[in-house]
Amino acid sequence: MSNTKLHVPNTLDAHLQDTVLTFNIAGVVLTASLLFTIAYAAWNPVSRHHLNRVSLRLLVSAIISNLLFAASSIPVFTGQSAGCSFMAFFGMSVFMFSVCMFFCIALNLQLVLVHHVNGNVMEKFYYIASGVAVAILNIAPYAAGQFGYSSGTCWFNDPRPDVQFQWLLGSQTIWILLMCTGEVVSFLFILRYMYLIRKDRVLTSSFSTIPKPPIMAYRSIILRIGLYPLLSCSLNFTGSILDIWLTKNPVPTELQWQLSFVDLCVFGLRPSLYSLLAATDPGFLRAIRALQNDRKSTNSTGTTSSIEFPSSESHRMERFSMNSRVLVHVQPELGKNLPWKAHGNKSRLDQSNAALTPFEEQSVWSHGGAAGARGKPPFVDQEPEQSGSSQAEQEREREEELEVEIQMRSRAEDIARQI
Incomplete structure (x- = not known):
């Protein structure tokens, strides 16, 4: 019954924006630090080849989008203005682009490993298709004046809840849910394909002498890359469902206030969670180890050593x-x-x-x-x-x-x- 009561303003309301601001600033700092490290590793010839992977480049694009999204979510405007409308348009655009990048990571794994499509050739199409989709989905509501100041943030702000729900569903939520579903389906398809290959190898009489297919030789890396779309799927599903519920229930009850707080925290934590997960990427870790080994070799010999290949372990x-x-x-x-x-x-x-x-x-x-x-x-x-x-x-x-x-x-x- 307490959740159906109207929300009574209290001292926690004053800290709501501070909490969201803290999450956004932490996300900006972590993401900027990670991108700087990746840029240095990509610039250094000792570690550059470890980062030469399609999924890692897609991940960097998604992280940059999350950095811009976190920066655009920092409250600057306190009322309706043209700047607030543009900030909402910009924030939703980079947010949707990051969603598309994580979907492309899962799709690329399936195309390369299962259907034997060249991922390097497909990479440019991932960027082009994502950019076109983001432009179509966000220019229409921006031109219709649907972005503006709403409940302390720049977002969809139509005073009619049913109209706001239609724009939210048609230009954002339904596409996010479809891409999340596609990420799960692609990952499950890859797992099934790996299981079938493993089963075929077990049934083969000369199992110990047959070379492992790349999908089995790199199964740990493939499963690790699959964590990106799975994290994106969990966050996007949660955020989209909360957005739908909050739009359909605009009455400021206690439950509505609590779910609104959770929704803001989910969006505010996105950049930090993605940065922490990307910092454990196998390619990134190997690049860091290569830089550390090169620095130790340089310090011990006093001269710059050549690129060392990894050990047998x-x-x-x-x-x-x-x-x-x-x-x-x-x-x-x-x-x-x-x-x-x-x-x-x-x-x-x-x-x-x-x-x-x-x-x-x-x-x-x-x-x-x-x-x-x-x-x-x-x-x-x-x-x-x-x-x-x-x-x-x-x-x-x-x-x-x-x-x-x-x-x-x-x-x-x-x-x-x-x-």
Whole structure:
């Protein structure tokens, strides 16, 4: 019954705007600090390659949008004015753009991993489509004079609740809910696809010898990237439902005041939560570690060291990035115009170093090669042509193994840059 009573102004009302202002300022500081760090890591050649990923660039665009949204939410206007209307238009535009970016992150994962679409090619279309959608959805209410001062903030301000609800639903809420639903569907689709691939590998008799597909090799990174749209989905669902309820129930009851406070806190905490989550991104953390290692190496030697590749204990993606360049440099002619297939059970990654060593040092007991070299059984001399043919076949086999490994790693690096 207390929630149906009209709200009685009290001392908490005076602190409502202060609380929201604190959230906005904290979001601006955290987001600006994170963006500055990312910019420095992208500028430094030691750490730049760790940030070369489509989803991370989309994330940076979303974080910049959240920074602008937090800055536009700081209360500057205390009444209806043209500046307040423009601030509401600007704030809603950058807010919708961030929603579109998080939807594009989830969509890009599905397109690249499941449908094998090139994420680097699609990236520009993500920005173009998001910009066009934001312009269409926000220019119409701004031109109709629907933005202005309302309940201490610059937002939709039509005095008729039903008209305000229609504009809110048609230009913002329904599209946010659709994109949130799309994020959940894409992520569930990726999980199902990963489960089916894992199931197929378990049912395969030569499971231990089949190279892992990129979606399985990078499953931890894929699941980690999926946290961005999931957080966006939870915040947007909560904020949209609260906006609908508050618009349909404009009477200032105690419940309405409490939910209004929660709604403002949800929007105010968005930049801070996104910044904290982005600070734990695998690519960003590897870039920071690369900068720290380079600084330690510089301090210990007194000279600037070259770029160091990660150690063998680091993530699988980093080992792909490290080893493929070495292999391509040693055998550049082996990676040209070759089919993408595995040759039996010879495509393990730990065979690449063996393939580069001389044949006599590897095959000590193979076809009598080493025995003949050490003057032991004479059957090699009796069938020199067969032994030479055997040796040539084994060399071709090792070359084929190396070709497959080079292509595997090249493909893995390409997938890593697209997700």
